[in-house]
Amino acid sequence: MPKKILVVDNETRSRHNIAYFLREQNYEVDEADDGGRALELLEKESFDLLICDLIMPRLSASDVIDRMKALFMSTRIILITGHPDLVAQQGLGYLPCFTKPFNLYDLLQKVRELIGR
Numbered sequence: 001m002p003k004k005i006l007v008v009d010n011e012t013r014s015r016h017n018i019a020y021f022l023r024e025q026n027y028e029v030d031e032a033d034d035g036g037r038a039l040e041l042l043e044k045e046s047f048d049l050l051i052c053d054l055i056m057p058r059l060s061a062s063d064v065i066d067r068m069k070a071l072f073m074s075t076r077i078i079l080i081t082g083h084p085d086l087v088a089q090q091g092l093g094y095l096p097c098f099t100k101p102f103n104l105y106d107l108l109q110k111v112r113e114l115i116g117r
Contacts, residue, residue: 002028003115004046008064008097009053009080014100018051018080021104024063039067047075048115054081054090054097062090066092076114078107078109 001106005027009015012033019029025078030045032038036058039068040049050068052061079087079097084116094108 003117004027004028004030004050005049005051005111005115006030006032006038006041006047006075007051008032008056008061009051010036010051010056013047014049014053014080017101018104018107021108025108025111026117029112034062035061038064042068042073042075043071047110051076051078051080051111054079054086054092055083058092060090062092065092080107 003070005022007019007029010033015031019031021053022029027045030041031039052064054061079092079095080100082100084099087093098107
């Protein structure tokens with residue numbers, strides 16, 4: 001059974017590119033365009049990994065992560081952002097983070113490290 005990943009990014013092209021690439025690597029991938037939709041999916045389904053943009057409308061990655069912690073979710077997390085300086089400011093420096101634009105094969109290596117193939 002393939003590992004399940006949720007990709008969250010309000011930038012449509014970025015989200016679709018990541019999702020398509022990971023599907024080609026035999027992962028099951030769902031997509032959300034903001035933090036609110038991401039929480040809806042996370043509360044309904046189980047995911048092995050969340051790949052989440054840091055800054056989004058409605059709810060940011062830190063809001064989503066806070067809610068995940070409150071619900072005791074064990075989903076692994078990778079952040080993606082165009083604003084790497086904000087990661088530490090938001091107290092999320094302990095999470096793996098990729099600065100846009102990034103190499104999808106570098107992301108894949110981290111995905112495999114966190115959840116396997």
